[in-house]
Amino acid sequence: MKALTVTVVGGGMMGHGIAQVFARAGHAVVISDPSREVLDAALARIGHNLAAEGADPERVLCNIVLEAALDAAVANADLVIEAVPEKLALKQRLFAQIAAAAPAHAVLASNTSVIPITRIGEALPLDARARLVGTHWWNPPHLVPLVEVVRTDHTLDTVFRQAFGWLESVGKRPVEVKRDVAGFIGNRLQHALWREAISLIENGVCDAASIDLVVKNSFGMRLSVLGPMENADLVGLELTRDVHGLLFPELSRATAPSPLLDRLLDAGHGGMAAGRGLRDWTPEQVAGVRERLTRHLIRLTQRPPMADEP
16 A cells, blocks of 8 residues: 555644554654644654554654644645544534645544534535545554444445555554444443443442442453453343343433532542542552553553454
């Protein structure tokens, strides 16, 4: 495959990692962000990531250019990936500008984790909507293999297949999302679990630490090698049906965020950055969580594939 020119719009938490993947694969990458501070930090974070993985940062960083001006950043792009905060109006405004400034052949992609791609592109000209796909990467994007590739009713099949193939070529594991639904596949599954977990805490069944202990020391241990559909078939669909018949009536069916989250936020308990969320956190504990996660993901991505893996 010929080298691409890839523009990543947004150099923050997700954008710098996405840029790293394409640059490491030898593609020319432009990172665009209105903040010079964010742009400089993106390069530093990429260099840190590569050093942690045992790679030579200079061989990757030489493929990256920083450009604050959006029009200039996308002017020669084959692929534009938007990775800005989850604000619909912001994404719509950016894609209007991107569609006007990027080449007519450029594939346009959003890294949104929950917003339907159709909503993001609803005000674009038809030719731009035909080139728009969702590419939902997972954090940290340079280490987590999955990318959910979302087609809309307007997306050309050639565009979808091109985006899918490019992601495969840089070492990702893309999956097709056939219908453009909020949250796509992974986040619908993840937040269904979170809804029940928070409900258990709210109803006094257990505390937050117990939730994490249960998940990490039971079904969480096997999820990377035994998916939920494999597990259902393994135990048998009759047992699966019987368990669901007993359990489903007892599960949370809330259609709004838990009031527990409102109470915690009102008290200033916003999560690790605040020192307290559902659990209490010291700076040392936060650093330990981040370090353990990074080491774990690096080990997983660097190990040889198992015999039954593609």
